[in-house]
Structures are given as structure tokens and as C-alpha cells.
Amino acid sequence: MSDTENLLKLFLDGSHSNEFENDGHIQEYLSKLGTYKVENLLKEPDRLKNEAIILKEQIQELAVTNYKTFIETAECSKELYFHFNAIENKVDQLLVDIPKFEKNCIDFGEKSSGINDLRKLNTSTLAKSAKLLEILELPQLMNSFLSDGLYEDVLELAAYVRKLHHKHPDISIFSNIAADVDKAWLRMLHQLLSQLREDVSLPKCLQIIGILRRMEIFTEPELRWKFLQSRNCWLNHCLKEIPKQEVDHHLTKKIEVIRVKLFNILTQYRAIFNDDEHSPLMHITENKNINQNIIVFSWVKDKISEFFTILDKDLEGVTSIESIMDQCMYFGSSFSKVGCDFRPMMVPMFTSVIQKKFTKSVEDASRNFAKNIDKFTLIDKNHPNIQWKTNNEDQMQPPDSLLEFYPLAEYLNNILTTLNNLRLCAPIAIVTDVVMNLQESLVFISESLLKLYTQEHQAFTTSSKDAFTKLCMAFYDELVPFIQKCIHVIYQPSQIASKLGVSVNALQKENITFLDKSVIISHIKHLLPAKTEPDIINIMNEHEEILQDVTN
Template sequence: MDEEKVKLLTLTFPDGLPNEWIYDENFKKYLSKIGGYKVEDLSKEPNRLKEDYNNIQDQTQDLAVTNYKTFIETAECSKDLFSQFNTIESTLNELLVDIPCFQENCTKFSEITSQISHLRKLNSLTLTRNAQLLEILELPQLMNSFINDGLYEDALELATYVRKLCGKFSDIKIFQDILKDVNRSWYYLLHQLLSQLKQDLSLPKCLQIVGHLRRMEFFTELELKLKFLQARGHWLEQCLKYIPKEDYSHHLKKTIELTRVNLFNIITQYKAIFNDEDLLPMSSLKNNYNSNSIFYTWINDKITDFLSTLEEDLKYANSVDTFLEQCMYFGASFSKVGCDFRPLLIQIFTKQIRENFQNSINRATCVFEKSIENFTLINKNLPNIPWKNKDDDPLHPPDSILEFYPLAEYSNNILRTFNEFKLCAPIGLVNVIVDSLERSLMFIAKAILVLHSQEQQAFTNSSKDAFTRLCMSFSDDLIPYLQKCLHIIFPPNKISMKLGINIQTLQEQGITFLNKDIIIEPVRHLLPLKVEPIFELNDAQEDVTIAPCERLTA
């Protein structure tokens, strides 16, 4: 604005000019207009402006009176607009506050929708690959089917394939789950194979099962040998467990048969499957044990169990010689595989034979004791037995024994014991046999002495003669006859040959010879004096069978 206009404004508006007028175009135009007026016009200008003001005011009043309703409505409308604009402004402020959250939610929604779109594409792709995916998902079920159907070869190949596949896609959860299911089936397969080893198997089947176990690589070779022996041993134990035990002879017979056949089969299978000829490296052994020790320790345990059963059942068995023959055949067959246990049988059978003989002798002695208690020579007519010449039949029991039924019964029982013992007579028991028989005969002599002390007061002449014959029959007939029987069972010439000594030394040492002097010592004073004949041995007696007990009857 130029200086003249400023001076004009200062003169015109001494109290100051509102700032809005300065920039008002109408004010500028009016200011330019009055700047061109003359003095007369300027003096008239205030009146003119006042008239215009009054006219405008009148017109305004007329307009307001005429259109007051419109003004009212306009005011109300303005008021409503103002109120609504305030509401809009407040809502807009709230909207501005929520816009960042809305924007964030939109971003998330966009991301979610993009993921859904990606998943939809994947689902579409999955649908097109449904058949292939179904085959993969059914791998655990297929594995179980192979195992249940006995297709172990296919199961092993399938497990190998699954492990390779899951190793390639180890980061995918579904493959991890499939691998877990297949591993569970893997352990089930292991259980199935070990269970089959506990059944009756042929050699090819054993080779097949152990081959599968080797492919599984679950056990080391040493552990696999141990598991094989444990499983086959369990099967052998089950076979022996179900043998009836009511009849001990039958139980022992079946035990020998089943143990021999089945144990030999197990050894054959083991030798065919495992090669124990080569020693394992020292680094793979514990306490420097060779793998052979596992096998032979197991065999030793099984033979020990068999020997325990044998020793227990022999106590109640009928014929020891039959079982000895079977057991010796059993041991001889096992000598082919380096497991000959026949030396271990000697002690068991010798012990049982000794016990059987001693029990039989004790029973015969007890029977005689009961018989002699009820026997008497007082007022009793003894049968007149015609005596035969002893040289007619050297092995025939002396007929004089028949005159006294306790001696006859005792002789029968001893002969029965000898007949059973002769079938299986170990030379090592010769001293035990002689000692047992001597003790029994000494008891007989003491029983005869007791009989004499009880009845001598009532003896008649005939009773005294009968008692003397009883003592002579015991001393001169029964004892020499039993001595002959002993020499048939244990021929002195063979015994002396085995021991490397002569027969005279045998007699001096009491080997196979009864000590008659000690036996008859209790009744020696009751015997008549006589010269003892020299006893001669007949070498031909060794092959002669002892007379059966039926030849002697009381």
C-alpha cells in the first residue's frame, strides 16, 4: 500500500482500521472510489451512507418480518448442522484414533488371506496327489500286515525304505510320525522273531529267523548267540515241562529221549548258524571271554539240569540198567559235538545202584527180623527135606535152607536183589556190596543168637538138634552159597586182573570175599566143631546166571 493511501486511512479512521478490512477487495474498491470524490461529494458521503444504512436496515426488518419463519428454520437448521458437525468431528477424531489399529488389522487380514490362499493351493495340490500320499500314510499299516502274515523279508525291506524316506524329509512332522509307528512295528517284529525261536523249528527256519535278526542289527553277534541259546533253551524246557510225572520211569525215559534229540538238534542248529571257530577280537570281549564259552556254558547248564532230573527220578525208577544204557548212548552221541558227559553219569548211577542194593538188603533183613520173631523150634515138627548132593548143581540154593522158612525167605530176597544187581554191577561197589551183605549176615547171626537165648530153656532134644541144623545151615550152606553168588557177579579172576594182584591178596584184603569168621562170631559157640573145607573157585561160574528166587520156597 502506498504512502498516500496510508495517510488517507489514518485521517479517515483515526481510531484504527480493523485488520480484515485491509485485505478486503470491496474495501479497497470503495477506498479508491472515495479517493476520486470532490470535497462536496465527500461532505455528502456520510449522509448518503447513513441513508443507505437506514434503507438497508428497513429492508432487513421488512425481510425479517416477511420471512421470519424461514429465518427460524434456518437458525434451527444451522443449529442442527452445528450439532451434527460437532458429532461428525468427534466421530472423525475417534476414527482417526482407530485408523492405525484398523490398518494393522487389515494388514493381518491380508496376511491371513494370503496364507489361506497358499493353503488352498496346497490342498488342491494334495488332492491331485491323493493316491501317492495315501500310500505313504498307510506304510505303518502295511508294515503290521507284513509282520502278521509272516512276511518278514518284506517287512525289513519296507522298514529300510521308510527310514531312507524319513531321513530325506526329516523336517516334516508327518514323516516323523510315520517313522515312530514303523519303529513300534520294528520292535513288534523283533518280539515275533524271538518268539518263533521258542518253538519247534527246523534248521532252515532257524537260519531264516537268525538271518532276519542279523539284518535288524539290533543285537551284536555275541548277544545274538546268547538270545538264540536262551530262546531254544526255553523251548527245550517247555518240552520237558509237559512230560507226565505220575510214572517216574516213563518221565525219565521221555526226558532222556527228548533231551537227547532236541538238545542235539539245537547244537546242530547253533553250529550251522554261528561260526565259533574264529575267535572274536579282544576289544569286543568282556573279561577276555571267548564266544565259545557262551555255548559250552549253556550246554553245561542243560546237561546239569538233565543230570539233576536223572538223579531225582532214578530214586523211584524200576530198572537202572535200562536207563544206564540209554544215558550212555546219549553221552556217546554227544561226544561227536565235544560234549561227552558219560563220566558224570558214573557217580549218579553208582550212587543209586548202591542205595538200591543197600535198601534191598535192609528190607530183606527187616523181613527176616519179623519172620524170626514169629518162628519157634519148640514142639514143632519140621519137614524132612531130602538133601541133594551139592555137586549136582553148584548154583542151586542149598536144600537145607528150606527146613527153616526165615532163612529160605531171606535167601529168596537176597537172590532177588542179586538178580537185579547183576544186570548193572559196577566194580567200584564191590567193597560196599560185601560190607552191606556182611552187616546183614551179622544181624542174622545175632537174631539166631537171640532166638537161642529166648527158647533154650524149653528146648527138647529134637529142638536142640533142629537149632543146631539151623546154625549149620546158616554157617555152612547160606554163607558159602551167597559167597558163590558174589563171585558170579564179581569174578575174582577179573577183579584181580583189573587190580593187578592175585586172588590170594583179594581174599586177604576182603575184596569180593565175605569174612565168615566175623559173621558167625555170635553163634560160633553154638556150632559143632569140624574142619572147614577149602573153598575152590570155578572160573566157569562167571557166565552162569544166578538161580531165580522162585527156586527157593519156604
């Protein structure tokens, strides 16, 4: 224990030693007190009492003098006390709210961190906005290329977009752009195929097929078939535009259009799809076992079948068979250059139509004769015995004797018209049918003459009977031989025999190019006067001489 503490215990009875132990003024006073003498120490209590009285008086005087200040100080202290209490309450409340505030600060820090990242992203986006705008405008740029027909640029742009999408598959904007580009890709495919359905040149076809190959949508066989389908649409469109007013012009134009357009399509196909084994395009074929020629030849076969259908439908309505046949034969010969000569397939079709037309014309002539003979009568009519004229200058001149009997004359005119139409295009294959049709028609004429005789012979006078005999003789001696002569003009027996490798007598036995007169006059033979049958060989020789004169 120090001296100072001991002194404080002596002076203060140990009650307040701790309070004044560290007081500087006490320490200084004690140090000063230690320097006093005894006399001064004895006087020191009195001096302290006097000084205390003086201080008390001064305090009282100060209180009286400054009582207002003390009152204000007291009030201020009181107010400060209340404010300190309020502050203490606020501080307590603050201490309660500090954890919430701390949590909110943490949340704000996290949010502000995200906002900061977004700000950085926006700043980076703003800095690269030009490049981003270019990427966003890729679909619009591709559509612009498509509108301008810049297909090479479209291919490059599509490849670039797919590369971006493949590199960044998780970025949605690239996925959207790739989807838009795929839609434009399909539009380009439709646009290219639409161009193939129009009248395009070979260089344009080469360009379109080259682009379709680079698009890698179709395999090589599919591409070939798609090309033929598209060009077939163009061909059908050309056929639909042909006017249908005149059957001959319509069919002729159809044949010409099919020939020209089909040949152009095949030329384009062969130029684009080179099937040479040394061609650089052969490696494109995925399956080496596929015969690429089957595609084009099957398509050509379908087109030729469609052409035959058109021909079979329209051929019966035409008037000039020979011109149509010339067109078709030229069509077939031109296609022989590409290995598709179909001329032999058209022969039966034309032969059938010619035969039907000939048969119909002969039947019409027979029906017309039947109408005329029903109105014709020999009763009460004068038929003067006029000497029949012969024309040695023109052997093909119809007999003048037929003019006395207008049904026979008109019938012969109709038959001559039919034979003249046949002469322009007379197939050898129907010679037997031609002869049989004419023979049946002549048999019908013979039956009609017998019917006339049966109806009127009871009323015949001598002149009427002579006139009927003259009618039958005109039919037998003039009409039938003249028709036989016309048949031999069209189908010369010598040429037919040469082609068949037989003799003329063999033709006669088989009734090839020869009418059977015995069958024709079988119904009226008993009404004809007896007459020596001429030698058929002599008649044929006469016909040969006439043919030579006609040819010369």
C-alpha cells in the same frame, strides 16, 4: 492493465471488476459495445433501462405463473441443504474412520495372505493326496507285513521310513510315523524270538537269525546267547509236556527229549554261527578277543548240570536202573560227537544209587528175617531127620535144606532178588560195599540165631536141640556158601583180579568179593559142631567151574 479491465472499472466503479473480468458474456458485450457509434452509445443506457424493465416484468410474470415451481424449488433447496449438511457430517465421520479402515484393510490383507498360503498348501495337498496317503499308511502296511510274515519287506519299509525321518527331522508327521514303525520293529523282534521258542527247522532258524542280524539290535555274542535262551525255552516246554505218572517212563522220556532236542539245538547253532576263522561272519564280531565258543559250551555245561539234577532227583525212584543207564550212556556217547562226552560224570551218580538201592534191599531182607525169626520157635515141634537133597545138575539152585526153616528160605529169596537186580547192572566200584553189606546182614542173621537160642535153649528137648543145630548148620554150610557163590557169579574173582592187576589170594586177603566166614559165625561158633574148614582156593576153583557152566 488491459482495456477490458479499464472499461469495467469505468462502468462498475471498480467494485465488481474482478467478478466480471472473466465472464464471457461481459467480454462479448464489451467487444460489441466497442463497435457502436456515438449515437448508439448515447442511446445504449436507455435501451438497457428499457430492457431491464422488460426483463423485470417478465421475471414477475414468470414468478406469478410458476410460483409453485419456485416454492418447490425453495423447499428442494432447503432439503438439499439439510442433506448436504448430513453428507458433510458423514464425510467428516468417514474421514475420522478412514485410518481405522486402512488399518483393518492392512490386517485383512495380511490374514488373506495367510489364507492364500493355506489355500495353496491345501491345493498342493489335494494334488498329492495319493502320495500322502501312502506315507500315512506306512505303519499299517508294516503291521500287515508282520502279520503275513513278510520280514524282508518289513526291513525295507523300516529303512525307507528312517531315511525319510532323517531327511526331514523337523516334520512331525514323519516323526510320528517313525515312532509307529519303531513299535512295529519291536513287535517283529518279539515275534521272531517267539518263533525261536517253538519247534522250528534249521532253514527257518537260519532265516530268523539272518533277519535279527539285519535288524542290528544285538551284537554277535548277544545274538548267540539270545538264540540259546530262546531254544532253551522250547526245550523246557517240551520237558513240561512229559507225563509224570510212571517214574521210569517219565525219566526215560526226559532223557530222550533232552538228548534229541539238545542235539538239534547244537546242530542248528553250529550251522548258524560258524566259528571257522575263514567264515564270512567272523568280521561281524566287534571284539576279536571274545571266544565265541565259550557261549555255547557254557550253555551246554548248564544244560548238562540241569540234566544231572533231574537224573539225581528221579533216579532213586526208578525200578529199571540198567535201562536208564543205557539211555544215559547213549546220550553221552552221542554228545561226544560235539566234544561234550559226559559219561564219566554219570558213573558216580549211578554207582551211588545202585549202592543205596542194594543196601536198602539188604536191610529190608534183614528186617524181614528179624520179624520172621521172632515168630519162629523150635519148642514142641517135630523136625524129622529128612535127608537133604542135592542137585548136581543145576549148581545155582538154592539149597533144599533151607526149606525146613522158612525164615532162612525167605531171607535167601529176598537176597537173591536183590542180587538179580544188581546183576543187571553191577558196578565194580561198589564190590567192597556189596560184600560188606551182605556180610553185615549175615552177621545180623547170626546174632538173631543166637538170640533165639538164648530165649529158648532152656526149654529145648533133644529133638529141638538137634533142630537148632541143623538150623545153624543150614545157615553156615548152605546159606553163606550159596550167597558167596552168587557174589562170585556177579563179580568173578578172576576178572576183578585181572582188572586190579593182583592175584586171587590178594583179593581174599582184602576181602574183595569174599565173605569173612569167621566174622559171620563168630556169635554162633560155639553152637556149631567141630568141622574142618575147607580150603578157600578149592572153593574158589569150584565157583570158577560153576561160573563157566553158567556162562556156557
